[in-house]
Amino acid sequence: MKEFVLIFRVNGNSDVKPSPEQMQERMNWMAGIAAQNKLVDKGNSLSPVSAKTVKPGNVVTDGPYTEIKEFIAGYIIVKTATIDEAVELAKANPIFKTGGNIEVREVIKRD
Amino acid sequence: MAAQGNSYRELLPHLFRLEYSKMTAVLCRHFGLQHIEVAEDIASETFLRATEVWGIDGIPENPTAWLYTVAKNKTKDYLKHVTVFETQVKDKIKPDTLTTEEDFDFTQQAITDSQLAMIFAVCNPANVAEAQICLALQILCGFSLQEIADAFLTKTETIKKRLHRARVNLRNDTFQIRLPDEESIRSRLDAVLSTLYLLFNEGYFSRSNNHLVRKDLCSEAIRLAVVLTGSPLTNTTQVNALLALMCYQSSRLNARANDEGEVILFEQQDKSLWSQPLIDKGNYYLVNACSGNEISRYHLEAGIAYWHTTPADASKWQHILQLYNQLIIMAYSPVTALNRTFAFAKVYGNEKGIMEAEKLGLSGITYYHSLLGYLYADTNAEKAIAHYTQAIHLTKSASEKRTLTKEIERLRRAFPSPGSGCDQLVV
Structure with a gap:
């Protein structure tokens, strides 16, 4: 089994609080992965507000690092045999309904 | 109270269950865990003495006090014997560990x-x-x-x-x-x-x-x-949560099995057989359990068991599913995964439940097949029967085999198919 980090990106303007239904959908998704015994770490959400970006030359800007209007909202770690299987798990996430996306990255363990 | 000469046979097993382990625990605390056998011997001999004496003289006024007095005396005898052995035979005294003076504290x-x-x-x-x-x-x-x-x-x-x-x-x-x-x-x-x-x-x-x-x-x-x-x-919140869970579960013990020892599924249980005093106790401990911020697996399981004691309403299974979601994320187990899927099907319907179940990869487990059998029963009798048959193959429990066989027979009657003679049922 390999481990993959699923990184959630959302649009900058979607920092409204998720509805109870959306929360329930997310929980169902994550619990569905856990029920297959493929959840390694339930990860964390990353605050969009308490965020700074540090750049070369002592430049510190407010807010998370953004590429266009997207920022990283959180992550979880799963274990699957292949990256394709991890991608299949990601596809069922409700994030796509609100214009977000998921980056899937294999974890390379340091010795 | 005058004691009946012949009823000691009923009283003793009860007292044994109640007092033997307490007696051993007190004695063991004195002797140390290395000598647990000594403590157990003394406790056993005490009960043996009771069967001899009570059979002839009848049950004493205060049977428990009688037992502890005998245990105390036997312990003193034992220590005296050991001390004699240690001093005269081995010529060695260990006054710190062995004393005959000490009175045994059975308070x-x-x-x-x-x-x-x-x-x-x-x-x-x-x-x-x-x-x-x-x-x-x-x-x-x-x-x-x-x-x-x-x-x-x-x-x-x-x-x-x-x-x-x-x-x-x-x-x-x-x-x-x-x-x-x-x-x-x-x-x-x-x-x-x-x-x-x-x-x-x-x-x-x-x-x-x-x-x-x-x-x-x-x-x-x-x-x-x-x-x-x-x-x-x-007396931590976790202990209280575990107690709440055990009380809620126990409240259904009498409703869970029929006279033949077959398990009666939750939905078919006679709710009048549920014990309200135990449900009340469960509520008491659950309130205690929620006095802190900690949420353990026992809290989640007690919460699920609590919802099972409430009458069905629209939100009940939503709550149960949310608790199972948290539980499976906290700690994986096949049973939790399957129970969560059952709750999922209750909320989102059997079709979605089947999709969720088939992802679990638990085809070696009886409950996986009986769950799928249940989920398929209304829409696809053939598949339901196939899964129930698989479950019968896998289970070692005779009563479960009977329950599942009855379910297959029910499905066969409800959905007779022309070619059904070919799938022979092996029980």
Whole structure:
């Protein structure tokens, strides 16, 4: 089994609080992965507000690092045999309904 | 009160169950865990003496006090004997450890403290879970080899070996049999709770068809957990959550099995057989459990068990699913995964439930197939029967085979298919 980090990106303007239904959908998704015994770490959400970006030359800007209007909202770690299987798990996430996306990255363990 | 000469046969087993383990615990605290056999011998001899004397003289005024007086005297005799041996035969005195002067403290407080210490000594992570339960049953609950073998559906010889190995580990452990300090309590409380949890489950989901043994296992687990709530050191929110869970589950014990020992599914249970006093107790402990911020697996499971005691309304299964979601994210187990899927199907319908179930990869487990059989039953009788048949192949429980066979027969009657003669049922 390999481990993959699923990184959630959302649009900058979607920092409204998720509805109870959306929360329930997310929980169902994550619990569905856990029920297959493929959840390694339930990860964390990353605050969009308490965020700074540090750049070369002592430049510190407010807010998370953004590429266009997207920022990283959180992550979880799963274990699957292949990256394709991890991608299949990601596809069922409700994030796509609100214009977000998921980056899937294999974890390379340091010795 | 005048004692009836012949009723001691009924009273003694009851007293044995109640007092044997307490007596052993108090004595063991004195002798040390290395000499647990001495403590057990004295306790056994005390009860043997009771059968001899009570059979002739009748039951004494205060049977419990009688037992403790005899135990006290036997202990003094033993210590005197050992001291004589040590001084005259081995010519060596250890006045620190061996004294005949000491009066044995069989007060309520001493018993509670000793039992608490004994629980912590027996629930020893050095032993595998199954061995811990066997030890707990023998030492903490006073079960006989035969009774333990019945509970595990195993030969007494196997249990004997298992207990022997476990006792060697117990003696080699450095754990001191006194009231543990805060530090060791913290480090071992998890192991204690999981042993009590397993002990309870062994009764609740027992492989044994003996209904009485099963009830005993459950009530013993509750009794020991109540001992834990008796000390401020161990009266944690987790303990209360576990107690709440056990009370809620126990409230359905009488409704869960029919006279033949077959399990009656939740939805078909006669709710008038549920015990309201136990549900009330569960509520009491659940309120205590929620006094802190901590959420353990016992909290989640107690929450689920609570919802099962409430009448069905629109939101009930939503709540249960949310709790199962948290539980499966906290700790994976196949049973939790399958129970969560059942709740998922209750909320989102059988079709979505089937999709969720088929992802689980648990085709080697009976419950996986009986769950899919249930989910398919309304829409695809053929598939339902195939899964039920698979479940019958996998289960070792005779009563479960009967229950599943009945379900297949019901489906065959409801959906007769022209080619149904070909799939022979092997039971």
